[in-house]
Amino acid sequence: MEAESYRSHSEEETFRLGTAFAERLRTQDVVMFFGDLGAGKTEFIKGISHYFNVEEIVSSPTFTVMNQYTGETPENDEITIYHVDLYRIKSEEELDEIGFRDCMYSEDTIKLVEWSENAGNLIPDIRWTVHISFDADNENERLIVINHIGEETPQYPSLEATV
Amino acid sequence: MTILAIESSCDETAAAVVKNGVVLSNIVSSQTEHSAFGGVIPEIASRAHLRMISTVVDQALSKSQCTLTDIDAIAVTTSPGLAGALLVGANFAKGLAMRLQIPLVPINHIEGHLYSGFLVSEQIEFPFVSLVVSGGHTSLFYVTSFHEYSILGSTRDDAAGEAFDKTSKMLGLGYPGGPIMDKLAKDGHPDRFIFPRGMMQKDSLQFSYSGLKTAVRVFLQNNYPEGNFHDNIHNICASVQEAIVEPLVKKSFNAVKRMKVNTLVVAGGVSANSRLRSELLRFAQKKSVKLYIPDIQYCIDNAAMIGFLAEKKIIEQKTPDHYMSYNITVNSSALRSPKK
Secondary structure, X not given: OOOEEEEEOOHHHHHHHHHHHHOOOOOOOEEEEEOOOOOOHHHHHHHHHHHOXXXXXXXXXXXXXXXXXXXXXXXOOEEEEEEXXXXXXXXXXXXXXXXXXXXXXXXXXXXXXXXXXXXXXXXOOOEEEEEEEEOOOOOOOEEEEEEEEOOOOOOOOOHHHOO | OEEEEEEOOOOOOEEEEEEOOEEEEEXXXXXXXXXXXXXXXXXXXXXXXXXXXXXXHHHHHHHOOXXXXXXXXXXXXXXXXXXXXXXXXXXXXXXXXXXXXXXEEEEEHHHHHHOXXXXXXXXXXXXXXXXXXXXXXXXXXXXXXXXXXEEEEEEOOOOHHHHHHHHHHHOOOOOOHHHHHHHHHOOOOXXXXXXXXXXXXXXXXXXXXXXXXXXXXXXXXXXXXXXOOHHHHHHHHHHHHHXXXXXXXXXXXXXXXXXXXXXXXXXXXXXXXXXXXXXXXXXXXXXXXXXXXXXXXXXXXXXXXXXXXXXXXXXXXXXXXXXXOOOOOOXXXXXXXXXX
């Protein structure tokens, strides 16, 4: 598929884009997030978790590195969501020690990875990527670019219709 | 009863010996002076815990002037934290307990923090409100006994310590951000700049710090496009610190009022922050609330609090063999509050 670009004008809009995007996710999917501090990665992920009816507060995993949530699919099947944050990771050795490899290869789970810049060689061949960047002219605007890499995927309708 | 406690839930490897509620030794890896490890910045690696754990346990024993034969039970943190890191402590503790044929008590790290006030004062009376504030946690609890408590609120995004670290990074300061900003803020005015406070609706006991990152970024961009903010660093640090501290203080006392208690216990690494301490103290005096903030060695991650709680649990346990199964598992999930 071709990369899709969206503009978000608020935290709420980033959240809603996350919820709309989540409809495309299937178990086994990996979503790798890129974007600077305060861009809205966690907000987008909160939106995804909302789609999957996660009942707990989805908070930043920067300190804990990996949080695990239980959600449910629209078909009411239970699903495990890993929310990973590689902000504090300094080497690939550490990735193995925190169990990132096990997480990435776990079955029947969805993996949402912040600070994917630090994922080293453990970036899967097939993945979603979400890049969130600041708008230089407007402090409240974010450019969100969504892409699917590694295999042919169906062309999805724009998220704007659902947001 | 003499308890050997082990804690390895995150960056620190820690061990302590606690006897009848009194801390005999309390060793934390980053503070040990062992020549091979001295001054090493902790890394996020179970390997680091593996390297440290024997040394730290040995030091805790020798400092307490105990030997393994004096130990009546082993306590260990089994949740929440990094799974790999937790496993190092849990397996070490399990091996030791099996060899000595003594009870093995699994302890939740946050619960350890909740009762850490008792390490400095036995006078604390239930029920009380507890604020646990650190790099990974920012939560308010209503605590009614050594085994009963409920979550009143927690952060919906970043923890307070994380807010310090991340804004510190934006300001080009080092890690960890809290102590650095605390120091710089001492020569600044907390009301020189106004940064947003999250979730300040009067009835909310939830926290939010993610908006602060954006606010600081926009502030720097608008006021110092050339990046020359260093002349004003004291005022900026004091103002950012105030935006982090004020919600902690206000919500803690709102919780005290709502729960109709008159005791507030504060724990976690961020409680070392001098502005947080002085503001808590000021409010406590104004509102006649009893305030307990443990010494810094018991605020940061430590094993003494784990040993203290384990002793309480053993005493409360009516079946003597309860902790003899050695059947413990680690769990990385944090204590989080439900959305509503």
